[in-house]
Amino acid sequence: MNDKTLKGEPVERVVELSLPSKLGYERVAMDAASSLANRMGFHPDRVEALKTAIGEAVTNAIEHGNQHDEAMKVIVLLTAREGELIVNVEDEGKKILDHSMIAREPDIAPKYQPGHVDRGGWGIWLIRELMDEVQITTAPGGGNLVRMVIHLEK
Amino acid sequence: MLEDELTVSTRQREGVAIVDLMGDVTTFAEEKINQAYREVTTQGARQVLLNFRQNDSINSAGIAILIGIVTEVNRNQQKLAFSGLSQHFQKIFRMVGLAQYADIYQDEEEALKHLNSDPET
Numbered sequence: 001m002n003d004k005t006l007k008g009e010p011v012e013r014v015v016e017l018s019l020p021s022k023l024g025y026e027r028v029a030m031d032a033a034s035s036l037a038n039r040m041g042f043h044p045d046r047v048e049a050l051k052t053a054i055g056e057a058v059t060n061a062i063e064h065g066n067q068h069d070e071a072m073k074v075i076v077l078l079t080a081r082e083g084e085l086i087v088n089v090e091d092e093g094k095k096i097l098d099h100s101m102i103a104r105e106p107d108i109a110p111k112y113q114p115g116h117v118d119r120g121g122w123g124i125w126l127i128r129e130l131m132d133e134v135q136i137t138t139a140p141g142g143g144n145l146v147r148m149v150i151h152l153e154k
Numbered sequence: 155m156l157e158d159e160l161t162v163s164t165r166q167r168e169g170v171a172i173v174d175l176m177g178d179v180t181t182f183a184e185e186k187i188n189q190a191y192r193e194v195t196t197q198g199a200r201q202v203l204l205n206f207r208q209n210d211s212i213n214s215a216g217i218a219i220l221i222g223i224v225t226e227v228n229r230n231q232q233k234l235a236f237s238g239l240s241q242h243f244q245k246i247f248r249m250v251g252l253a254q255y256a257d258i259y260q261d262e263e264e265a266l267k268h269l270n271s272d273p274e275t
Contacts, residue, residue, distance in 0.1 A: 023180070023181060023182070024182075026213075027178070030211070045241065045242060048240065048242035049242065051211065052211070052213070052242070052246070055211065055213050056213060056214055059213060059214075059215070106250075108250065108251045109251075111218075111221055111251075112221060112224060112225060112228075112251065112255065113225070114225050114228070114229055116225075119218040119219075119221040119222055120214060120215060120217075120218040121214075122214035122217055122218070122250060123213075123214040126214060126246070126249075129249060
């Protein structure tokens with residue numbers, strides 16, 4: 001963990017993870033975020049929400065952004081600031097996410113109909129529901145970047 | 155090492171087929187859960203209880219698997235219930251609509267008490 005102290009600025013504690021694009025490694029990010037959030041004093045319910053959100057973001061990066069290419073990395077940046085935790089999840093952009101598709105709300109009822117093929121599509125929606133701020137953009141390096149912020153409630 | 159830490163087993167108790175899920179429910183869980191469901195259905199189960207462990211995680215792929223089970227349960231005219239979920243995942247199950255198709259109980263004992271007193275089953 002690096003402590004970045006700028007003159008007059010609050011202290012930031014930054015943890016960076018570099019994960020292979022292999023399903024299962026999202027657990028590593030979930031555990032690291034959970035550990036950090038616990039130390040920051042987040043309520044256990046909020047820690048669970050964070051774990052789910054970061055797990056979905058990393059899984060998305062592995063499956064869609066990096067297309068399961070194990071040579072490609074998913075970079076997770078956890079930035080602890082006073083009163084908030086910022087999580088950046090960046091892939092290498094083998095496939096760029098269609099931002100119009102991921103902005104859609106899932107249509108719940110058809111997913112429960114017999115024969116319906118696509119019962120998924122919950123990931124980004126769950127992230128948006130569980131985190132306080134979410135931005136999905138294309139990173140300067142060309143990959144997909146999911147930026148999530150969770151506030152420490154007083 | 156990180157791919158698959160889910161163990162699925164089945165048992166019968168008080169007329170209810172219980173599927174115990176020990177570990178995270180992710181994309182790797184699909185075959186195991188579907189196989190366990192097929193097994194208890196073949197054995198004639200009318201009531202199926204998916205019994206989770208409090209500390210385990212369920213992701214969006216796991217939710218999709220469970221929605222698939224719900225559609226099968228409806229097709230086979232069975233009754234489905236969930237137990238052992240943490241408060242967090244109870245909330246998520248309500249958000250994604252799973253709670254509309256299956257009752258959620260705190261633990262196995264509570265589930266069995268209600269399932270056995272349900273006049274519809």
